[in-house]
Amino acid sequence: MSDLTFRLTATVLYLVLAPFLGGLLAGLDRILSARMQRRVGPPLLQPFYDVLKLWDKQPIAVNKAVSFYVGGFLLFVLLTGVFFFTGGDILLAVFTLTMASVCLIIAGYATASPYSQEGAQRELVQSMAYEPMLLIVALGFYLSAGSFFIRDIMQMPYMNFLRMPGIFLGFCYILLIKFRKSPFDISMSPEVHQELIGGVKTELSGRTLAVMEIAHWYENVFLLGMVFLFFMSSAAWSLAVGFAACVAVYFFSILIDNSCSRMKWESMLASTWIVTLLAGFLNVAYLIYFK
Amino acid sequence: MAFETKSPWLIHYDGSSCNGCDIEVLACLTPLFDVERFGIVNTGNPKQADIFLVTGGVNAQNLPVVRQIYDEMAEPKVVVAVGTCACSGGVFRECYNMMGGMDKAIPVDVFVPGCAARPEAIIDGVVKGLALLDEKHRKLKASKTYGVAEDDPRTIGGERE
Numbered sequence: 001m002s003d004l005t006f007r008l009t010a011t012v013l014y015l016v017l018a019p020f021l022g023g024l025l026a027g028l029d030r031i032l033s034a035r036m037q038r039r040v041g042p043p044l045l046q047p048f049y050d051v052l053k054l055w056d057k058q059p060i061a062v063n064k065a066v067s068f069y070v071g072g073f074l075l076f077v078l079l080t081g082v083f084f085f086t087g088g089d090i091l092l093a094v095f096t097l098t099m100a101s102v103c104l105i106i107a108g109y110a111t112a113s114p115y116s117q118e119g120a121q122r123e124l125v126q127s128m129a130y131e132p133m134l135l136i137v138a139l140g141f142y143l144s145a146g147s148f149f150i151r152d153i154m155q156m157p158y159m160n161f162l163r164m165p166g167i168f169l170g171f172c173y174i175l176l177i178k179f180r181k182s183p184f185d186i187s188m189s190p191e192v193h194q195e196l197i198g199g200v201k202t203e204l205s206g207r208t209l210a211v212m213e214i215a216h217w218y219e220n221v222f223l224l225g226m227v228f229l230f231f232m233s234s235a236a237w238s239l240a241v242g243f244a245a246c247v248a249v250y251f252f253s254i255l256i257d258n259s260c261s262r263m264k265w266e267s268m269l270a271s272t273w274i275v276t277l278l279a280g281f282l283n284v285a286y287l288i289y290f291k
Numbered sequence: 292m293a294f295e296t297k298s299p300w301l302i303h304y305d306g307s308s309c310n311g312c313d314i315e316v317l318a319c320l321t322p323l324f325d326v327e328r329f330g331i332v333n334t335g336n337p338k339q340a341d342i343f344l345v346t347g348g349v350n351a352q353n354l355p356v357v358r359q360i361y362d363e364m365a366e367p368k369v370v371v372a373v374g375t376c377a378c379s380g381g382v383f384r385e386c387y388n389m390m391g392g393m394d395k396a397i398p399v400d401v402f403v404p405g406c407a408a409r410p411e412a413i414i415d416g417v418v419k420g421l422a423l424l425d426e427k428h429r430k431l432k433a434s435k436t437y438g439v440a441e442d443d444p445r446t447i448g449g450e451r452e
Contacts, residue, residue: 030327039325046298046330053294053341056428058366060338198336205338205365 007086014085014221015078022217023047025224029254036258047213054210062111067208069107074215076100081222087151090138090229093222097134100219101127108187108200119199122187125265129272130174136280137226140167143287154232159241161230166283168230172249173275177268178223180216181257184268195262224250293428295341295367296421298330302340304360306393307383308347311407312374316344318410326414337363342420343370344413348380349396350388361397367427369420372399373413375406 026047034041043049061067080096083089101123108120138148144163145153153160161168177184188199198204204212224246231242263271305313319326320333334340337360349357361370372393375381380391393399400423403416 034325034327038322040328041325042327042330049294049297049330050300053298054339056294056432057341058431060365198334198339201339202336203338209339 010086011082014081018081018221019214019217022214022219022221023051025220025250026213026217029250032251032254033258036255047217051210051213054205054213055207057206059206061205061208062113062203066107066110066203067211069103069110070204070208070212070215072103073100073107074211074218076103077215077218077222081218081225084150084222084225087149087154089148090141090150090153091148093150094134094138097219097222098127098131100215104200107204111203113197113202115197115202116200119187119196119202122265123200125269126177126184126187129269130177133170133174133272133276133280136276136284137167137171140164140280140284140287141229143284150229153229155234156232157234159231159233159238161245163287164230164283166279166286170275170279170283171226171230172252173279174272175223175227175249176253176256177272179220179253179257181253183256183260183263185257185262186265186268293425295424295428298332299341299417299421299424300332300334300339301342301344301417302334302337302360302364303344304346304357306345306347306353306357306377307350307389308374308376312346312377312405315407315410316346316373316413319413324410324414326417329418331417337361338365340364341368341424342417343368343397344373344417345370345393345397346373346377347393348376348383349390349393351390352388354390354396357393357396367424367431369400369424369427370397371401371403371413371416371420373403373416374408375404378402378404381406 024044027042027044030046031041031044076096076099080093080100083093083096105120105123105127108116108123111117141153141160141164142148144160145156147153176182180187180189182189186199187196188201196202201209201212227246227249228242231245232238303313303316318324319331337343341364343361343364345357347353361368370393372378376383377393377399380389383389384391390396392402401416401420403412405412408416
């Protein structure tokens with residue numbers, strides 16, 4: 001298979017399959033969360049029902065620009081995934097993901113609602129917290145594999161995880177922010193209505209909200225792809241390890257979500273930076289000086 | 292197929308209730324009743340809600356609030372009045388500040404009586420509301436304008452499909 005065919009296939013597969021996978025993961029998340037709270041929980045396909053319902057609601061917008069920015073959020077998340085799953089530059093994927101969250105923040109600021117504004121503010125603090133770690137992940141892969149290109153990184157004779165366990169730990173820590181799980185669900189999550197109505201999502205409804213949900217599904221699939229990459233090597237059995245790692249990381253993020261209360265943003269920022277510094281930075285130092 | 296009935300999101304507002312009905316509403320979310328089984332989510336956001344669960348009677352203070360929440364909700368929407376007070380004003384009916392049940396403020400679709408209304412009755416009321424939601428959805432689909440004037444500034448486009 002030529003390089004171009006591979007890239008085109010990967011792009012189409014990602015664009016078509018990722019929302020199904022992401023939606024199923026979201027449904028699984030809700031069932032698992034319910035079981036952890038001794039409830040039965042909704043059907044597995046509930047997230048799809050929600051999105052299809054939202055698609056049919058009366059379109060209401062306080063500011064038409066919001067749906068444009070949310071569309072931008074979806075677009076940049078899609079681009080991130082395409083760069084990543086076609087074996088492109090990991091640095092480019094990380095930066096495009098940043099653009100996606102910028103769109104989200106602008107969408108939050110675009111309405112006058114104080115809840116939306118506060119949500120955007122917190123979203124900004126969140127990206128301040130996790131961005132350094134994301135960059136360290138890209139840097140770590142480069143130092144470990146000698147290339148920023150994912151197609152080179154996944155061809156290594158050993159798992160990159162073995163050389164960068166600290167970076168993996170730090171990445172899992174910021175995954176809680178990106179998955180919008182407690183204790184870091186401060187800007188937007190199903191539970192944030194206890195204090196912020198909907199955070200960034202407050203003024204969204206109907207199709208705009210549906211697009212936002214779908215973008216989150218794509219984003220979650222990309223993030224689990226990053227987890228997968230840590231365990232990927234040229235050996236075939238590494239695929240099984242990577243899959244198991246994704247399952248474990250997703251399960252533990254749900255477990256932590258259900259056993260933690262929400263942190264204040266100061267604690268989130270401080271703890272994330274401490275983890276980034278200790279786990280991420282020391283690991284980078286090891287890769288530079290001792291590898 | 293209407294997915295409204297598979298994913299009804301609620302907004303719960305306490306008008307002037309004694310909190311009895313509100314505790315019963317929250318009891319529906321607990322493991323014993325677990326309304327999330329039916330895809331029901333307590334959103335707390337009128338713009339994303341399909342069902343307006345309102346407790347307590349209407350008085351001069353909460354009248355504008357109830358109306359605003361109702362206006363902010365997107366079509367199709369259903370109002371479920373929970374408890375005797377929301378149905379008729381209950382024991383507070385003759386008070387000088389009371390205007391009566393919630394139907395004095397907004398169009399109510401389902402009345403759930405009881406003081407306090409039992410969680411089973413509330414769930415039953417919501418399920419009755421779902422049938423109405425489905426009906427309203429079909430009517431709106433047929434009318435194409437979603438029951439809103441095309442010059443309504445809240446609506447993007449106005450006409451659909």
